[in-house]
Amino acid sequence: MEALQKSLQSLSLGLPIPQVPLTEVLLNPLDLIRAYLAQILADIVNCEIENASKSIQWPNNIFNGDLAVILPRLRPGAKAEALALELMEKFPKDHPLFILPFLEGVHFRVFVRPEAVPRLFLQYILDREDSYGSASSSGRSSASNGQKKLVVEFSSPNITSEFQGKHLRSTIIGAFIGRLYESTGWDVTRINYLGDWGKPIALLRVGWSKYGSEEAYEADPVGHLLEVYHKIEEDFKPEQDASRQARDDVAKEGKDEGEAQVEIESRGIFAERNDAFKNLEDGEEDTAAFWKRVRDVNIDNYTKFYERLGVRFDDYSGESQVSPEVMVEVEQMLKDKNLSEESGGAWIIHMQNVGAKAGTAIIRDRSGSSTYLLRDLAAVLERSRKYSFDKMIYVVASDNSVHFTQLFKILEALDLEDLTGKLQHVRFSEVSKMAATLGKGYKPQAILDKCAEAISGLPEVDSDKVAVMGDLGQMVEPLATSALIVQELSSRSATVHNFDTSALASFKLGSGLDLQYWISKLYLLLKGATPTAELADEDYEALAEEDQTNLLRILAQYPEVINVTYHSLEPSGIVTYLASVTEQLSECFGENGEDEAVTPGMAALYEATRIVLENGMKLLGLTPVAHLPTSRVDTPVEG
The missing domain is CATH 3.40.50.620 (HUPs)
Known part of the structure; x- marks a missing residue:
């Protein structure tokens, strides 16, 4: 809380943080901004902050806002256009956290100020590290608090x-x-x-x-x-x-x-x-x-x-x-x-x-x-x-x-x-094409052997990406397991089980190999860096650029993604989310790519991305190959 309050003070945000039932400001950064937004809405429409909070939803897409207000929920029976006009007239124009929202249908779309994003979200993620996205950092899991x-x-x-x-x-x-x-x-x-x-x-x-x-x-x-x-x-x-x-x-x-x-x-x-x-x-x-x-x-x-x-x-x-x-x-x-x-x-x-x-x-x-x-x-x-x-x-x-x-x-x-x-x-669909692939009388080991065989046949065109991770000969098994797990978890439960080994040896967006490539790349970029160091104003200014800000806004969604998955038990949402992380990460490299010097600000951004990507991969059941002794991360870099 002390570190969080320091970040809020740097943005001239009022303290204490507005108290809203069912929000976890120490676990979810979107709950933090949800609390401040709920206070603004409650003041404008003269309602309880809890009711205002219930009208706020997560859009699931940063281009639709960091948060969205469902106007009929905020004031039942009111016309959306009239309520939106009232909100826009009374919404604080110089609020340190939000730019002026806009109306789209019945949604009042709210964005965090670009200059506030790195100061608020970056340190939030870095402070929590491995616990980011989980409830363990709250202490609620101790036996004395009635662990379920x-x-x-x-x-x-x-x-x-x-x-x-x-x-x-x-x-x-x-x-x-x-x-x-x-x-x-x-x-x-x-x-x-x-x-x-x-x-x-x-x-x-x-x-x-x-x-x-x-x-x-x-x-x-x-x-x-x-x-x-x-x-x-x-x-x-x-x-x-x-x-x-x-x-x-x-x-x-x-x-x-x-x-x-x-x-x-x-x-x-x-x-x-x-x-x-x-x-x-x-x-x-x-x-x-x-x-x-x-x-x-x-x-x-x-x-x-x-x-x-x-x-x-x-x-x-x-x-x-x-x-x-x-x-x-x-x-x-x-x-x-x-x-x-x-x-x-x-x-x-x-x-x-x-x-x-x-x-x-x-x-x-x-x-x-x-x-x-x-x-x-x-x-x-x-x-x-x-x-x-x-x-x-x-x-x-x-x-x-x-x-x-x-x-x-x-x-x-x-x-x-x-x-x-x-x-x-x-439950999930029992229809599977695995038997057609493996034949009759196979033992369970044949499943992983078939996957490893596919990974061993990676085409030469992918050799540069493989080199980022290390020696393919030593990583076939973990890469095959990663590819299989992501393929299994990327499909919704009602879909037919394809077990398509021909698709495993692919670096397509969101695949097991693609996730392993990006986590390895981040570890290489962070070699020798000190991402948790105090950042200067110019570092924060650089991180307020559109690509970097959008990456941080996506990273801030991770606890929300976990919360949705906890209720749906559909892991495909996490796979899709991690794919959006790596896709936006690729937009953050300059024209010279990773050859450019890694500034302290970018090192902090890469570290925050690594935390989210690795936490999500481990939740899916993937062991980052960057942790293996045969990876590039654990070998000396030439030059």
């Missing part, structure tokens, strides 16, 4: 099949959400809820008895297990098709089940699979040993993949880890409230009885085995007791939307509305 707890479940692949495109999206989006909540002061627990139980693992057990080879397993454990699963899956397909047809035939008659379907599922691979799952749930020694072997080798393989991707988990949980006692507890709760009933040996819930439009949820199948839904209901109770979370987010593809609707509706029907209110399903 988030559990985020993401990735969650099935250990019997390939790591699919939807699992990759879940991994990268989920890891981002974890970092985002941590940056805003939450205590985050990351869970990988593996598909390590149920009928798929039982089917793999059946397949192992027919196709398993210890010799092939020793040579390539995960690869051989995938091969076995695909073989037994192919054998099983005719039986599944026959069962599905029998079920459809019965459904046409308006019945829930038929003898033909029961007969089909009582023999062949159906029966073998069901017996294997019953053995697994009963703890039969050989089946349990097989399950443990498969689970352990897959977790080991996934752990190595996640390390390469820069993702960590606090708990490798899974369906297998759900307590049978808690499942029984859930079943009893359902029976006590008459929500579940027996049907053909299975236990079901008619969803219209719990507030859903239609559908039937199965709790236990006719073989007596637990279902995914029952295990998930029990998992919610276990986690709420273990972690006492304030929020739990499931980062799972949209093809599971029906499951989560059933899960939430059943919990509400069990009078657990408070718990249900803490749950959120963050």
Whole structure:
């Protein structure tokens, strides 16, 4: 606050700073100018400063103003033109912070004076450094102030099949959400809820008895297990098709089940699979040993993949880890409230009885085995007791939307509305082109290998940009990971998952490689500079030039971007924002580019840009290659 007050005094701005509810003047520079603007508006229209503040929005584009006043909100019922005229007549003409606003539609667009921008925003960013854009600098994240707890479940692949495109999206989006909540002061627990139980693992057990080879397993454990699963899956397909047809035939008659379907599922691979799952749930020694072997080798393989991707988990949980006692507890709760009933040996819930439009949820199948839904209901109770979370987010593809609707509706029907209110399903399109790119039977490492292969083939035309970063041969893996993460996070959740490796080796605006290039360039420009030194008046005057001012105005938006993303959980906005930073940064070089001497003022501007760019990259999950020992930054400069 002391440093901020000093900056405000240099601009002849009145102190103390106007007090406006829900503004964070120490965390967000736009909140600071919002407070001063709200005071002006409140004085002109004679209203409470809080009401004036609610009429002020962030335009999201510096060419539409640093802030905008929505006139109908400022004075409901008033004509925009008349209110704008009144505001322009009474707005202080020589205000040290704002130039005279102008009307555009129902918006009253407000710009900060160019000469005030560097004096206000530059030191604000430099003072906060790594904490700029986060809530950690406020101290609200300390345990004594009641730090909130988030559990985020993401990735969650099935250990019997390939790591699919939807699992990759879940991994990268989920890891981002974890970092985002941590940056805003939450205590985050990351869970990988593996598909390590149920009928798929039982089917793999059946397949192992027919196709398993210890010799092939020793040579390539995960690869051989995938091969076995695909073989037994192919054998099983005719039986599944026959069962599905029998079920459809019965459904046409308006019945829930038929003898033909029961007969089909009582023999062949159906029966073998069901017996294997019953053995697994009963703890039969050989089946349990097989399950443990498969689970352990897959977790080991996934752990190595996640390390390469820069993702960590606090708990490798899974369906297998759900307590049978808690499942029984859930079943009893359902029976006590008459929500579940027996049907053909299975236990079901008619969803219209719990507030859903239609559908039937199965709790236990006719073989007596637990279902995914029952295990998930029990998992919610276990986690709420273990972690006492304030929020739990499931980062799972949209093809599971029906499951989560059933899960939430059943919990509400069990009078657990408070718990249900803490749950959120963050969904995204499950449609992915990754399998088409990688083929069948690939292991997760193949995803990053394919990306690294693309980066290794960077065209010669990009050699100058690569040279800024360092030795490409030593940076292929981090560059490939950066390119992949940015490609994943730049798409909105509703879009199809392209997994376009041909587009990874590109320095196009906002790409992973482009962000790495600019952060490396900034580190090189700052070598030997002292950007936090006291600036002279002539430095501030130079920074008031249009290109430099516009860059600072964009940098001032970063906390606002983070705030919007926190509520939307759409990381594409951050990618777009960082692209706007580098685009404007390129406008700040003179005709001779970076060959010109770096003045103290420009060093301070570059440092502020580095802070924002690096904070944003780390939030996305990128490690700047400028930190690697093979980068240009860590090697002597010739000449």
